[in-house]
Amino acid sequence: MQCELCGNECSGRCKPAMVDKVKMVLCPRCIQYGEGVKEIQGSPIHVHKSLVRRSNRLKEKDVYEKMNIELISNWDDAIKDARKQKGLTREQLGFNIGEPTGTISKMEKGELRPSDKVAKKLEKELNITLFEEVKKVTPQHTSSESQGLTLADFIKKK
Numbered sequence: 001m002q003c004e005l006c007g008n009e010c011s012g013r014c015k016p017a018m019v020d021k022v023k024m025v026l027c028p029r030c031i032q033y034g035e036g037v038k039e040i041q042g043s044p045i046h047v048h049k050s051l052v053r054r055s056n057r058l059k060e061k062d063v064y065e066k067m068n069i070e071l072i073s074n075w076d077d078a079i080k081d082a083r084k085q086k087g088l089t090r091e092q093l094g095f096n097i098g099e100p101t102g103t104i105s106k107m108e109k110g111e112l113r114p115s116d117k118v119a120k121k122l123e124k125e126l127n128i129t130l131f132e133e134v135k136k137v138t139p140q141h142t143s144s145e146s147q148g149l150t151l152a153d154f155i156k157k158k
């Protein structure tokens with residue numbers, strides 16, 4: 001039998017435990033990461049979750065950094081104002097660019113970030129600029145260790 005977290009052989013010593021709502025068989029060394037510790041603030045599992053969230057955000061930003069072109073920060077208002085100026089309803093705008101009305105209203109509320117394709121269609125349709133050129137973006141990666149870190153890696157590093 002192997003520990004499902006670190007992969008170490010642990011015949012006879014492995015115990016089932018809940019890790020992050022997933023049932024896993026853990027060796028005595030990893031059992032501390034199972035059910036019972038996750039309520040403790042700053043436990044390894046909490047740290048790991050925030051690392052994942054942060055690296056996901058960075059990944060999303062990276063796409064735009066490579067192109068040195070970013071969506072303007074107030075794209076939601078820019079879309080709404082331009083649409084109103086053109087006297088279009090959300091339905092009409094959606095029809096014109098081939099997107100559902102729900103997509104338009106979510107974008108105007110800032111709930112949905114328009115994809116490059118949709119943003120370009122909006123720029124053309126509404127005669128606005130949704131992208132801005134970013135001169136030089138300093139990488140925001142405070143720690144490269146947070147990139148693609150798995151729970152098992154995290155524990156190994158300790």
Ligand SMILES: [Zn+2]
Nearest residue numbers: 003006027030
């Ligand atoms: Zn283990």
